[in-house]
Amino acid sequence: MSPPDATALPDRPDQMFDRADEWADLVGFACEPSPGATLALVSGQHRQGKTFLLEAVSRATDGFYFDGQAAAEAESLRRLAERLAEYTGAARPEHWHRWDEAADALFALGDERPALVILDDFPELVGHSPALPSVLHCAYLRMRQERPDNRTRLVLSGASPAVIRRLFAGPSSLHAVASLEVEVRPFSFRKAARFWGIRAPRLAVQVHAVVGGTPAYRGDLVCDDVPAGPDDFDAWVCRTVLNPRVPLFWEARHLLEQEGDYADRALCHSALVAIAGGRSTPGGIADRLGASLHDVSHVLAVMHKHGLLHGEPDAFRPGLTRYRIAEPLLAFEHAIAWPHRAALEQEEAPAVWRRIRPVFDAMVAAPHFAQLCRDWATRYAAWETFGGEVSTAVRGTVPEPEGNTRLDAEVVVRGTADGRPGVLLSVGLARWNEVMDAPHLERLRRTLALLTASGEDTSQAVPACYGGVGFGPELRAAEAKGEVLLIGADRLYHGE
Known part of the structure; x- marks a missing residue:
């Protein structure tokens, strides 16, 4: 394994759309020749291409990549040892009993050269090994003190920025020692239009109002089914997001489950329906649901913390917070599919869509267009x-x-x-x-x-x-x- 040339960083793969800044940050971090172990944190919501990016960076820099899974600690250590043995060419994998043994082995990769070590889906590992952030923090500080020439470039990745920061808060404080933070965000509305190959601006707004800028929705969830033109949008909706045979149909219903264990999911869904229906303030949402302001405010705070909602002050009444749904697909689900679920299950999608198309224009496309106008003004x-x-x-x-x-x-x-x-x-x-x-x-x-x-x-x-x-x-x-x-x-x- 020869060290990469620090003067000529690896080129971004041709098959990777955009992510030029993220690529440059990560390969620069991986190839940094200066002595001293370093840490980077990479975050991003589900399906933004974070794993694809990290795997590509790992291949380009001859790094070590490990994907964390929800498994018992012993199973994770066994998988990690097997992967590391494959990477180093060792005759047999190590038999670790504790994470501090694994941490020492991973940091040892950087004793001779800059060595990229990626632990992806890190929160999955922490779920069954709560002390892992503290273990890595101690190993990192020990490496900086006892082996100052070590050049391990450790990347911990996964989940939303809020989750990553919560994992690393407190005594372990890996967040405080990180030299790089990268957030893999959805594509902007302009980049999303290019990614989907859509040239007609009005069609681009409509498609973005359904799927936003999440790249995986095009490839993994609709198998590259792109509207052929403005006249194909209605048919595209019926054959994708309203079609139970297509993965995109089910995606929004999993978003709440993927982002955390909420005490009252029914109230979460009801609050999202109210927001999608035009209620944006805590008082207005509580009034719409007939629920207490205390309960609604708690649910809104939880969803905001997990990145499902954005809260913004009113331009002329700073004490008034207005909420909007962060993920367009989640907004579409709760404005269109959720309230009309019975009809969609009993009738053909085109017939239902013809009746609720005005609802899409008024409750989904119109507020989404307004948000794109605000994004345009700032960007x-x-x-x-x-x-x-x-x-x-x-x-x-x-x-x-x-x-x-x-x-x-x-x-x-x-x-x-x-x-x-x-x-x-x-x-x-x-x-x-x-x-x-x-x-x-x-x-x-x-x-x-x-x-x-x-x-x-x-x-x-x-x-x-x-x-x-x-x-x-x-x-x-x-x-x-x-x-x-x-x-x-x-x-x-x-x-x-």
Whole structure:
């Protein structure tokens, strides 16, 4: 086993889509020639290609890869010893009785050269060996002190970032000594469209509203079944996510089980149905379910901790947290499949889909389009678009001074302008399935007037309309006068 050339790091495999930054970080870590053992933590939700990436890095750098499984400690140690014997060419595997023996053997790989050692699905090993993080922490510190020239590059991988950090908190504190943290995230909506080979922006939004940016959903769960074009989307939904013969049909129902043992899964599902149905605040969800605010808040906190929900403050009421479902497939399940399960089990999918298609547009595609607009504002919009550097884009509500009505804004952009952080740069409306025109601009002007009256500095706030099907002539005329920003689906995917 010859050491890799530190001056020419291995190239990313041709069959790997994107992940260029993650690849560069990991091969650079693996090939770092400096003395001293080092540690990296790699996290990522299920089916993001984390294992595929780590296996490829291991092959490219002649590293040692071990996939953890939910097994008794003795069985895991036996499997690890067999794999290590195969890797080193030893005549027979060692017979370890404790993890500290295995840790010493793994660290010994780096005595002569930079040696990559990957323990994938690490939480599975910890499940049956709770002391393992402490064992590795002690072995790591001992190696740094007693064998400072050792160059083991240890990678511990698995689960969401929140789970990884909880595993390594406290006395073991492997998190504190890690020199690299890599999170393998879903593809952005632009990369997801390229990954699926979809060029039509509106179709890309629809597909992303179902499967998001999780790469395994295309290959492993629908066997590369991609919509042939915009007119094929409805048929694609029926033959994939609504088809019990296709693995994608069952995937969302396993996501809660994969992310942890919740005390009340029924309440979790009910809360997700409420959020998918448009309730976003703890009070609104509790009211919808007829449950106590305490119980609902607890369930929301648990799902947020496990990465199933995102919680964000309202743009104009910071004390109000709004929740949204993090995984699009989970949102689709609880807006479409879960409430209509009986019909889907008793009728043909195309007939059911024709009836509930408006629900998809209103409760799935529309809020998802609004989220993509917020993502576009923070990730892709040029400085000139909003006249400042964007820091956040969230939803916001402004109460009318009289009555119980409110004005909602789906895309409220704040950022830095003229050296001032937190400046209100834009207030925008997002409409997925309606042509936007003068009334939408008037609504934005009313919102800005109310904000000004409440003391908000709106001097640099630009009205913006985000439209999924286009804009009317009056709105186009206002754009020509510089009175409003118009952002369509094509600009989301191709413009700044």
